Amino acid sequence: MDDLLLPVVDEDGAPFWEYAARGELRVQACADCGRLRFPPRPCCPHCRSFASEWRAMSGRGRIWSYVLPHPPLLPAYAAQAPYNAVVVELADAPGIRLVGNVVSGPDAPLDSVDPERLRIGGPVRAVFCPVFPDVTLVRWLLER
Ligand SMILES: [Zn+2]
16 A cells, blocks of 8 residues: 555645545635636636635535556556546536545445446445545445
C-alpha cells in the first residue's frame, strides 16, 4: 500500500477531503448563483463570484464510464489487478462526475468486485474508504 497514488490536496479542494473523512460527499457551490462546480476552484465560472459553500449530496450516482486498467501498471496497482476505474455522474448534480473505483465495502481491496458486474448507467452509491489514517477516499458500491 506504500506506493498508492494519493490525492494532492490544495486549498480549494481541502474541504472536499475533510467532508469525505467525516463520511459526507459534498460538492462546491456558488453562494451567489447557486450553481455546483467540480473540481473545486476559487471563482464561479457562471457569475464570477468568489463566494462559495459546500452542498451535501445524496451519494447516489450512475456509472458514466469505466475502464479496466491493463499492464503495465504501477507495482502497488499490479498487485490488485484486475480492478476498475470508474467515472460516476452524481444523481444530484448531472454533469458533475467523480473518478473512483467500485468496491464491495469501505475496507475492501480494489479487486473486490467482478468487472463483469459493471455496466454503464449502473446505479452506485458513495462509500468512504479510510486508506490511511489521514486520507479518506470516496469510492462506490453497486446498488442492487
Ligand atoms: Zn455563481
